[in-house]
Amino acid sequence: ETGVTQTPRHLVMGMTNKKSLKCEQHLGHNAMYWYKQSAKKPLELMFVYSLEERVENNSVPSRFSPECPNSSHLFLHLHTLQPEDSALYLCASSQGHPPGAQYFGPGTRLTVT
Amino acid sequence: AQSVTQLGSHVSVSEGALVLLRCNYSSSVPPYLFWYVQYPNQGLQLLLKYTTGATLVKGINGFEAEFKKSETSFHLTKPSAHMSDAAEYFCAVSDQENYGQNFVFGPGTRLSVLP
Numbered sequence: 231e232t233g234v235t236q237t238p239r240h241l242v243m244g245m246t247n248k249k250s251l252k253c254e255q256h257l258g259h260n261a262m263y264w265y266k267q268s269a270k271k272p273l274e275l276m277f278v279y280s281l282e283e284r285v286e287n288n289s290v291p292s293r294f295s296p297e298c299p300n301s302s303h304l305f306l307h308l309h310t311l312q313p314e315d316s317a318l319y320l321c322a323s324s325q326g327h328p329p330g331a332q333y334f335g336p337g338t339r340l341t342v343t
Numbered sequence: 344a345q346s347v348t349q350l351g352s353h354v355s356v357s358e359g360a361l362v363l364l365r366c367n368y369s370s371s372v373p374p375y376l377f378w379y380v381q382y383p384n385q386g387l388q389l390l391l392k393y394t395t396g397a398t399l400v401k402g403i404n405g406f407e408a409e410f411k412k413s414e415t416s417f418h419l420t421k422p423s424a425h426m427s428d429a430a431e432y433f434c435a436v437s438d439q440e441n442y443g444q445n446f447v448f449g450p451g452t453r454l455s456v457l458p
Contacts, residue, residue, distance in 0.1 A: 234386070236386075263446075272450045272451070273433070275446070320387070330392075331377055332387075332446060337385070337386050
């Protein structure tokens with residue numbers, strides 16, 4: 231595998247379910263990011279991890295819970311989501327300092343029913 | 344705080360015509376600038392980036408962009424559009440000091456290429 235991979239690519243979940251999104255980067259980067267992309271809205275930065283420590287949390291509701299066990303893996307744990315959380319969730323990685331280009335995974339298309 | 348504006352949420356060009364997608368930024372410190380392309384149901388792919396040095400930057404697929412500090416612009420161009428260029432294009436700015444926290448994307452421009 232090369233680049234940034236995300237699983238699953240598509241996810242349908244009910245509002246009472248608990249699920250997790252997974253991201254893995256094979257680029258040797260030391261920073262990872264979660265973005266939310268909704269129709270007709272700009273990319274929203276959700277979380278930033280640098281050297282496995284969370285350095286930014288952009289007022290994201292607590293029903294989204296990130297986890298970064300090591301520099302290559304990033305998870306987004308989901309629980310009791312709302313229909314407005316339906317979106318494309320993108321993971322990215324970069325070499326952190328100075329901040330280089332971010333490299334994106336293909337995304338997970340999440341639908342909350 | 345940094346910001347990015349992209350003039351025109353939708354641009355249409357004929358196949359073979361010049362592509363010009365506009366990007367203006369604001370940054371209180373020297374910026375890093377990026378252009379990304381997104382095809383339907385895919386992630387963002389880096390087209391090109393400016394960090395330091397030459398202000399005319401060449402990227403993949405025949406695209407290039409020029410950093411103009413006096414105009415705070417980083418417009419994306421391609422001399423001849425191809426049908427496969429139809430996609431969404433995002434300009435982004437990051438500053439040279441903060442650890443990825445000030446990586447800001449513009450709202451995107453959807454490019455349509457007409458036969």
